[in-house]
Amino acid sequence: MKCEKFKILENKKIAKDVFLLTLRGNTDEIKNPGQFANISISSFYLRRPISICDFEKDTLKLIYKVVGEGTLALSQKKPEHYLDILLPLGNGFDIDKTTKNTVLIGGGVGVPPLINLAKNMIKIGKTPKVVIGFNTKEEIFAVDMFENLGIHPIVSTVDGSYGVHGFVTDALKSIDYDYLCTCGPEPMLKALSNLDVDGQFSFEARMACGFGGCMGCSHETKSGYKRICKEGPILFKEEIKW
């Protein structure tokens, strides 16, 4: 884990309240898809955790939704501005445990880490299926990013304004899979954990330090309390306690 200065190259709106932030800085230590960055934003005491969406040498991409004052302030940052970022944090997905018939399932701003996961799975010959869900058409993003990887994601919207009408669980009925990796709101994770397949689930928690020092993000699992920022955010299905 390092604290690095990243220069903003672009901070672009890509859907309703959703921004793609492209940064220049040192990405050498990033290991697993599903790890996250903790961003210091101006006057806010606590950093804001955002999943690593994609990276290359010296370039980092993050996708975030404006939900409060911190993310609103982030959306107002202009190119050339520097951000102080702690990364990489968390365990990330264990790609070796995925199968050749894995589906990646994202809900809203749970979609970004699945882009880097898909990219890494393709590199080892395990091209995944992808299902992504949103509330409504205006909130959809990342379809082009998956298409650039040669994957055509199935999209669902709760209001039926685009793609499959309903939840990601409705969209899943049309495909075969024997393993899943998922990130999104907790009710979605819970519904997916009731399906008869194993998988890896990315959890969110309110965080303070972000690197295991304060216990503020502890979450009860079947194998004791785990810090979502350190032993998570990815938990295996068999260890999750709802």
Ligand SMILES: Cc1cc2nc3c(=O)[nH]c(=O)nc-3n(C[C@H](O)[C@H](O)[C@H](O)COP(=O)(O)OP(=O)(O)OC[C@H]3O[C@@H](n4cnc5c(N)ncnc54)[C@H](O)[C@@H]3O)c2cc1C
């Ligand atoms: C490991 C991890 C990865 C994340 N990755 C992403 C990502 O890739 N893109 C993205 O848009 N967001 C992501 N988040 C959520 C993001 O950190 C919060 O939305 C952000 O911190 C809100 O900051 P704020 O100051 O704008 O909102 P605040 O004013 O702090 O809160 C506004 C609203 O958002 C809710 N909220 C704030 N933080 C969280 C949180 N951690 N989990 C759930 N609800 C929260 C609050 O309850 C409140 O309703 C991630 C969170 C975690 C823990």
Ligand code: FES
């Ligand atoms: S946020 Fe401090 S231990 Fe996780």
